Amino acid sequence: MKMRLVNRKAKASTRWTSLWIPVIVSCLTVTGLCWHQTPVAASTWSTRWNPKIRYLDPVALAMSPGGKRLYVVCEGLDRVLVVNTHNRQVVGMVRVGRRPEGIALSPDGKTLYVTNEWSNSVSVIDAGTLHVVRTLKTGWDPVGVTTDRAGKFLYTANTLGDDISVINLSTGQEIKRLAAGHFPEYVDLSANGKWIYVSNLLAKLAPPDDPPECEVTVVSTAKQIVTGRIMVPGVIQLRHIAQAPAQDGGYLLIPFAQPHNLVPLVRLQQGWYMSNGMAVIRPSHASEQKTRISELLLDNIDQAFANGFGAAATPDGKWALITESGANTVSVISIAKLNQVMGKIPASDPEALSHRLDTAQKLVVRRLPTGRDPTAVVVSPDGQFAYIANRTDDTVTVVNLKELKVASTVDLGGPRQITMERRGQQLFFDARFAYQGQLSCSSCHPHEGFEDGLVWSLEMPTLGRDVPENRTLLAIRGTSPFDWNGINPNIQTQDGPRTAALIFRSQGFSNAEVRELVTYIRSLKLPPNPHLAPDGKLTHSQELGKQIFFRTKTDTGKIIPLDERCYYCHSPLSHYTSRVREDVGTSTKYDTIQSWDVPQLQGVWMRAPYLHNGEAMTLEEIWTKFNPDDQHGYTSDMNKNQLNELIQFLKTL
Amino acid sequence: MRNSLRVCLVLCAGLFLLAPASVMAQIPKLYTRWVNYTAANGFPRGEVYSVAVNGNQIWAGTEHGLVLIENGRVEKVFTTANGLAGDAVISVAIDKQTGDVWAATFGGLSRYSAGQFKNYTNLTSGLANDLVYSVAVQGQYVWAATAAGISRLNTETGRWKIFSEQNSPFAEPWGYALAVSPKKIYMGLWGGGVLVYDLADHYWRPYTDPDGSMEIVLYRNQGLIDNMVSSIAYDRQARMFWAGSYFGLSGYDGRNWHNYLTKDSGLASNFINGVLAADDIVWVSTQKGLSEFDYKTNTWVTYRPADWRALDMARPDEAHRGEILITLPNGKTRRMETPTSLPHNYILNVAYQGKTIWVATADGLSHGFPQPTKE
Structure with a gap:
């Protein structure tokens, strides 16, 4: 079209x-x-x-080599739009796969590669004719994408596969998958073309009381293997990667969130929920030298700039830009000042500034307003303009980099009508409702409703106890009550007064806003399940697992008591949850209650860690480590094959 | 070093002068120089169970951890303190596609990828048992032979599958050795002989000792020599698999068996710990030395310390002279000595690195270099 x-x-x-x-x-x-x-x-x-109205939701950008065209990936509409950067008008579009998320150009600019997160594919598009010329298979839920410098191989970050697909572009075949960290999302080719950096959104799976640690995976383009894993301590949600200055030996700048989840969240003065900033990494690819990792906060002392997302640097190495999707801003950072700050960090203590809130005033020269939920940012090849995709108002903000001010806003032509769901989406990403703008719903539910994989010491009445694992917002319609203690009878309660009092510490959302937010949350869907065949048929092992799930007798023919059967608590009639609290023997001395809300099982395959306190890092551990008395279902008679089959079935839900 | 090489060359030259030309053509290239990695140069003391080569990286599985050697130097000894699943590393496999290293340990299966370990155990994953005896990589699949069956992990989907007596024609679940070809997996089972699984057609083909558990060989090429298979290898060029047991060596070419015992061949010992096969050359790791068998010429060469019978009484790290024993097709044997030697006669495993070989022994790792080519 x-x-x-x-x-x-x-x-x-x-x-x-x-x-x-x-x-x-x-x-x-x-x-x-x-x-x-x-x-x-x-x-x-x-x-x-x-x-149904479909908004555009622009989330990724790329520029043609000459800077005449801006390609805008719209995840909400399954299309890529083309913007003429001269008159800033939409001049073309092409339909791609489901939920496109990332884009890369071939080195000659003649071909576009667009990842389709929900199709597990890459659309290869002729940039001249805007026709999809072929579709390449990838791993699960690809987002970030890049070619190597020669344009011979394509690399995609597969978020739900925790891996990286390497695709031979001459054959169109995926030749290998490399292990990444947890939820690899964005990729960037190094300035010298030797490395591909992959940022991971979620922390490495670890015991719940371990501080989080997030990985930047380093791939050698020559060997096509992972040659390094740069671990950034104490942070989650590493996003887009900028190289500044864009030459060999520069820094990698990667926005992050620094969660303070392991201490009770009652002390505003000690950081409260989370800080927002960027990792500054000087990678070393020689084994004898150590990669230098520093963390700089971009929050002001009295004002946070939540949910750092996009990152880019100007070709002259003068500015770096970080978009803050919760604050609806872009921060312009002086690289010269960044170098000064980095020069003062002692080599012996690279984390010296990790928690200081006076750093931003030394680096950030401008905070410019954007549209709602700014995501990706790119800079024109001549360094004159930056373009920022604003996801929830279907616009692109154009920044004049000479004058450091907003030049214009490009309307991508999304629907004029704002539905309740859309308004709820805007609220979901907006951190201005929280005290000092520190966080939004999406801060703890990144990637539109996922959980962040952390435990949070939330509750005031039981300070330091009942530390729960975060739960997903995907497909929660009909699964009330909410919270692990089942205290919230509906989403309205969860997101209304409770959120205002315990999370945002503010006036919170109005009644109308709560309704809008709830409408949006109820609309969130699970991604297609790669464990399930397209026709929905179960494999033999999955079928055997299903029989175990619904069994009524042990292997020896003994009747299993009703409340020890899987389906008793995880009823398929209501999203595989009984919607009541059950004691499954997982409470510890740190908990004040014994029974917990039964979680729904849909999408359980992608929701590690498990149990109310996040103690089980795999599904297997639920039964091998934390079910000694068969309180969490009668499983002690099962052999390893049966347990594997049960898990294979659960992963199809 | 130069003197040693000279002595070696003289010895070799003497051997060649004594042998007729037709015989000389049948003798494979001899390994005459050995560089040993023992406690003396930072290598863990004790048994080396396995060795694998990835370019210039040598990975050795020992009873005290996983050892990385690069450029002739012990770079790192990984133990459970570094995240390894278990200290006793029985088998090592390299994923040539990704460069990841898989280690079979007595505490589970470990994947080492760019500086980090990820472990798979009976409690945390679908692995059948934490006693892992062998590991092999076949595309996206990783196979692990355990004390409770053969586990297969699909690294792309995370799915586990266990093959054991419960769902496959296993005599008992104890898996001991693995070898892969593009379309088949060869399993050496403790007490169950060899099981071959065809991946495309999903059928099993068991190979067992026709005389059951009796330790006799009725006639030479009767079938698998013994059901207690300690090791297995697949020769892609020859399309043969070779199975080592504690009672002799068996090879199967798809039609006929080719069995070898010490009494009628140059095999150093019937007690076999490991086999490696490529291009019609079979390396057999035995308790009495390392035997190299050229299947095409029916020529055997065995390497071991010259004083191997008294080795247990020798001082640790003492230098030894080496012994090479050549058994020609006509049954005649020739013996020669080399100035350097394998550190021990009890051999557990062997791997190629280009034209050189790495040998895992009961007392250290050894790097063997072939006799220099005449100008």
Whole structure:
């Protein structure tokens, strides 16, 4: 489908708006038939073509080598838009796979590679004709993508596979998968073309009372193997990677969140929930030299800039830009000042500034407003402009880098109508509702509703006790009550007064906003399950596991008491949860209660760690380590094969 | 060093002068120089169970950890303190695609990838048992032979599958050795002979000793020599598998068995710990030395310390002269000595690195170099 120029679109839009009511009233059938024939304006077409409004949700950007074209990946619409950077108009688009998330250009700029997170594929697009010329298979849920310098191999970060696909572009075949960290999301080719850096969103799985540690995976493009794993201590949610200055020997700048999850969250003065900043990494690829890792906070003392996301640097090495999706800002950082700050960090103590809130004022020269939920940022090849994708208002902010101010905002032509769900999405990413703007819902539920894999010492009445593991927001409709202690009967309670009092420490959302937020949260879906065949048929092992899940007798024929059967608590009739609290013998001396809300099992394959306190790092551990008395289902008679089969079935849910 | 080489060359030259030309053509290239890695140069003392080569990296599984040697130097000894699943590393396999190192230990299975270990145990994963005797990599699959069956991990999906007496024609679940070809997996079972699994067609083919558990050989090529298979190897060029047991060596070419015992071949001992096969050359690690068998010419060469019978009484790290014993197809033997030697006669494993070999012994690791080519 080709785009038309905006002035034509605007006319069409006006014409349509003025006509649609009488047309529908008088000749609904004819109009319906005509829908597929009529040219459509960008500002309205999505509302017309789809029974449900679909927003664009721009999340990734790339520029053509000459800087004339800006490619905008729209995850909400499964399309890539093309923006003419001269007149800043949308001039084309191409449909790709489901939920596109990342984009890369071939070195000659003639080919686009777009990852399709929910199709497990890459769309290969002719940049001239905007046609998909082929589709390449990848690992699970790819996001970040890059080619090597020669354009012969493609690398994708597969978020749910915890790995990196290496694809031979001449054959189109995936030749290998490399182990990454936990939830690898973004990739960047080093300035010298020798390395590919992969940032991982989630912390390495570890015992719940261990401080989090997040990985930057280093891949050699020559050997096509992982040659390094740079562990950034105390942080999660490493996002986009910028190299500054963009030459060999520069720094990697990667936005992060620094969670303070292991201490009771009652002390504002000691950092409270989380700090926001960036990792500054000088990688060393020689074994005798140590990679230098520092962490610098970009929050001010009295104002946080939550959810650092995009990162880019100007070609002249003067500025670095970090978008803050929770603050709706972009911070402009002086690289010269960054070098000064880095020069003062003693080599013996690279983390000297990791927790200091006076660093930002030394580095950040400007905080510029963006649209809602700014994600990716790119800089034009001439260094004149930066472009920022604003996910939840379907715009691109253009920053004049000479004057360091916003030059304009490009309307990508998303639906004008703002639904309750859309408003809820905007609220979900907005940190301004929290005290000093420190966090938003998405801070602890990154990647639109996932859990962050951490335990949080949340509750005031039981200070330091009942430290629960974070839970997913995906597909939670119909699974109430909420919270591990089941105290919240519905999402409204969870996200309304409770969030205001215990999490945001603020006035919180209004009643109307809570309704909008709840509408959005209830709309969040699980990604397609790679453990399940496309036709939904179970494999032999999965079928055997299903029989174990629904069994009523032990291997020896003994009747299993009702409350020790899997399906008793995890009823398939209600999302595999009984929606009550159950004592499964997992409480510890640090807990004040014995029974816990039964979690739903859909999507359990991607929700490690497990149990209320995150003690089980794998599904196996639930039964091999934490079920000694069969309180968490009768499993003691099962052999290893049966346990493996049960787990294989659970992973299909 | 130069003197040693000279002595060696003289000895070799003497041997060649005595042998007729037709015989000389049948003798494989001899390994005449050995560089040993023992406690004296930072290598853990004691048994070396396994060795694997990845470019210029040598990975040795020992009873005290996983050892990395690079450029002739012991770079690192990884133990449970560094994240290894168990200190006793019985088998090591390299994933040539990713460069990851898989270590079979007596505490589970470890994957070493770019500086970090990820462990798979009976409690934390679908691994059948923590006593892992062998590991092999076959594309995206990693196979682990354990005391409770053969486990297979799909590294791309994370799915585990266990093959044991419960779902496959195993005599008993104890897996001891693994070898892979592109389409098949060869399993050496303790008491169960050899099981071959065809990955494409999902069928099993068991190979067992026709006389059962009796330690006799009725006639030479009757079938598998013994059901207690300690080691297995697959020769891709020859399309043969070789199985070592504590009672002799068996090879199977798809039609016929080719069995070898000390009484009728140049095999150093019937007590076999490991086999390696490539290009019709079979390396047999035995308790009385390392035997090299050229299948095409039916020529045997055994390497061991010259004083191997008195080795247990020797001082640790004492230098030894080496012994090479050549058994020609006509049964005649020739013996020669080399100035350097394997550190011990009890051999557990062997691996190629280009034209050189690495040998795991009961008392250290050894790097063997072939006799220099004449100008």
